[in-house]
Amino acid sequence: MELLKRIQELLRTKDVTAEIDKDGGLSFLARTGPISVRIRISVREKAIIVCSFIPIFVPVQRRAAVCEALSLANWQLRFARFEMDAEDG
Numbered sequence: 032m033e034l035l036k037r038i039q040e041l042l043r044t045k046d047v048t049a050e051i052d053k054d055g056g057l058s059f060l061a062r063t064g065p066i067s068v069r070i071r072i073s074v075r076e077k078a079i080i081v082c083s084f085i086p087i088f089v090p091v092q093r094r095a096a097v098c099e100a101l102s103l104a105n106w107q108l109r110f111a112r113f114e115m116d117a118e119d120g
Contacts, residue, residue, distance in 0.1 A: 034074050089120035 035057045042049045042059060049059035056073040061083075069084040089097045094117060101113045 032074075034079070035072065038072060089115065091120065094120055 032051075032055065035051055035055075039049045039051065039057055047059055047061070049057050051057050052071075054073075056071045058069065058071045061068050061070055066085065066087070068086075071082045071084075073080045073082075094115070097115060097120075098117065101115055105112050
């Protein structure tokens with residue numbers, strides 16, 4: 032929890048409002064051009080996990096192709112991965 036509070040203070044110096052949620056994760060919104068990205072940071076015993084949720088919709092007829100592209104993008108990644116919810120794109 033101490034590490035998340037330090038990260039929260041660092042973000043505050045950059046005018047980013049971050050909140051520690053009930054699950055013990057630190058969440059905040061960031062803008063990347065025209066898209067807002069929700070970022071969640073959580074601390075485990077041996078790792079810091081950073082997840083970003085990018086609201087991009089994939090039409091049903093393109094989901095198989097995007098899943099294939101994500102599989103290729105994930106190939107040999109050691110500390111990251113790309114995911115997509117196959118039900119809603």
